[in-house]
Amino acid sequence: MTSKTERLLSLLDGQPVIPVLKIDRAADAVPLARALAKGGLRAIEITLRTPEALEAIRRAAGEVEEAIVGAGTILDPRHFEEAVAAGSKFIVSPGVTQNLLSAAAASEVPLLPGAITPGEIMAARDAGLDFLKFFPAEQAGGVAFLKALSSPIQDVKFCPTGGVSAKNAKDYLSLPNVxxxxxxxxxxxxxxxxxxxxxxxxLAREASGLRKA
Structure with a gap:
């Protein structure tokens, strides 16, 4: 396990569910982050899918001490740098590119990149990344697909996202590679x-109770 993976896992601190947030109004960021943290979900991912996302990250990271704010939907080095400047403690991407890997290598902020095919997963592994986002999880084969990966690629762990809900989260969390x-x-x-x-x-308190067995 790499030092950056260890740093990311330390930030997540055994949290079973990472809220993936699309915030339309930056004013909602602080009370939302506080509510999630009070419910036991301190680490949150604010996605760069709205015009106010960076300001939302800035406010949540600056005003909610108990929150660990990450940025999602990071597609390129410019996004990476802007998210870090806004206060993001970790970076999440739907995929992995050489440009993103280079940006991550130059930063102390850990990257959780997405990968779904064996080839993508092996490429990320070759780059020293052994904790990956599996996205879009349900559309890519879900629990059965991840279970099949656990034997040939045993040293890579995942955070499935996309179609994961209160109904199927436990099924994912029961897997050895999740x-x-x-x-x-x-x-x-x-x-x-x-x-x-x-x-x-x-809802956060209920989700925080979905601990791995």
Whole structure:
């Protein structure tokens, strides 16, 4: 296990579910991060899928001390640098490219890149990455696919994301090569828009109880 993988796992601290967040209003970032942290999900991934994403990262990272804020949907080195400058403690990408690997190699901030095919996984492994995002999990073959990978590629671990929900999270977490899962169900758009932070805290507390056996 590489030192950057160890650093990333230390940040996640055994958290079984990483909230994957699409924040439309930067003003929601602080109360949302606080609600998730109170529910036991301190590490969060704010995706760069909205115009206010970087400001949301900046606010959550700067104002919510108990939160560990990461950035997702990082597609290139510019995204990587902007997310780190905004305060991201870890970086998540849907895939892996040489440019992203170079940006990660030059940074102390750990990268969790996506890979789904055996070739992509082996390429990431050759680059020294042994903890990967498996995305889109359900569409790529889900639990059965990951289970099949666990024997030939035993030293690579995964965080499945994409189609993972409260209904199937336990199935993923039961696999020997899965460390955690990523999901958006702990912060549904309707609850965020309504500012129902108590309901989100309750969902987070339920998700934080999905510990690996």
């Amino acid at each position: 460390i955690c899962v990523g999901g958006s169900w702990v912060a549904p758009d309707d609850l965020v828009k309504a500012g129902n932070w108590d309901a989100i805290e309750a």
